[in-house]
Amino acid sequence: MSKVFVLDHPLIQHKLTYIRNKNTGTKEFRALVDEVSALMAFEITRDLPLEETTIDTPVMEAKTKVLSGKKIGLVPILRAGLGMVDGILRLIPAAKVGHVGLYRDPETLKPVEYYIKLPTDIEERELIVIDPMLATGGSANDAIHSLKKRGATNIKLMCLIAAPEGVEVIQKEHPDVDIYLAALDEKLNEKGYIIPGLGDAGDRLFGTK
Numbered sequence: 450m451s452k453v454f455v456l457d458h459p460l461i462q463h464k465l466t467y468i469r470n471k472n473t474g475t476k477e478f479r480a481l482v483d484e485v486s487a488l489m490a491f492e493i494t495r496d497l498p499l500e501e502t503t504i505d506t507p508v509m510e511a512k513t514k515v516l517s518g519k520k521i522g523l524v525p526i527l528r529a530g531l532g533m534v535d536g537i538l539r540l541i542p543a544a545k546v547g548h549v550g551l552y553r554d555p556e557t558l559k560p561v562e563y564y565i566k567l568p569t570d571i572e573e574r575e576l577i578v579i580d581p582m583l584a585t586g587g588s589a590n591d592a593i594h595s596l597k598k599r600g601a602t603n604i605k606l607m608c609l610i611a612a613p614e615g616v617e618v619i620q621k622e623h624p625d626v627d628i629y630l631a632a633l634d635e636k637l638n639e640k641g642y643i644i645p646g647l648g649d650a651g652d653r654l655f656g657t658k
């Protein structure tokens with residue numbers, strides 16, 4: 450069964466409160482999502498493997514550590530996942546970025562895929578699928594199936610806020626995919642919105658309605 454990590458670092462929780470607040474405008478919302486994404490990336494990369502190297506400091510030779518060349522790929526789910534990309538890239542600048550375009554049909558709540566473009570070597574990469582919201586789980590579930598169909602074997606899912614319903618879907622369909630969250634909320638409302646949530650992540654990020 451996949452593990453669920455709720456990243457309870459005080460800075461993440463503090464910023465998430467402002468992200469949730471309906472009085473936070475687009476500019477500030479975007480900046481906060483970017484900052485929280487960077488803080489979450491710090492936690493999600495905790496288990497990256499290191500190897501020893503030898504360098505000369507100005508004083509003497511020293512045995513130190515560097516990342517052992519693990520290849521990372523970020524896969525934002527369009528649109529709202531885009532808001533999390535730059536924050537993560539600040540910490541992992543060498544990561545490649547693939548895109549999966551999905552929207553949720555407002556009537557059926559089922560995801561509709563309209564775009565996919567991935568790095569050619571996804572089977573060698575640790576992929577981090579990113580989307581602020583894991584609601585019914587339909588979008589993330591489809592995106593992960595799409596990646597697996599194309600050869601991906603090592604996938605993590607990173608979201609700001611999840612509903613228990615969405616977590617359950619991912620755990621059932623993808624027991625190999627660990628889930629990293631800033632918050633696990635109470636439930637979905639009748640329109641499939643996470644409550645208390647933050648509203649429509651794409652609209653709040655891009656100023657649309």
Ligand code: PRP
Nearest residue numbers: 527528529552553584585586587588651
């Ligand atoms: C939102 C969100 C997720 C999806 C989550 O996207 O960014 O992708 O809903 O819902 P689910 O877990 O029930 O599938 P939306 O469909 O609103 O598209 P957008 O990002 O283009 O606004």
Ligand code: URA
Nearest residue numbers: 584642643648649650
């Ligand atoms: N998508 C959003 O943007 N917000 C929700 O609460 C659920 C799905």
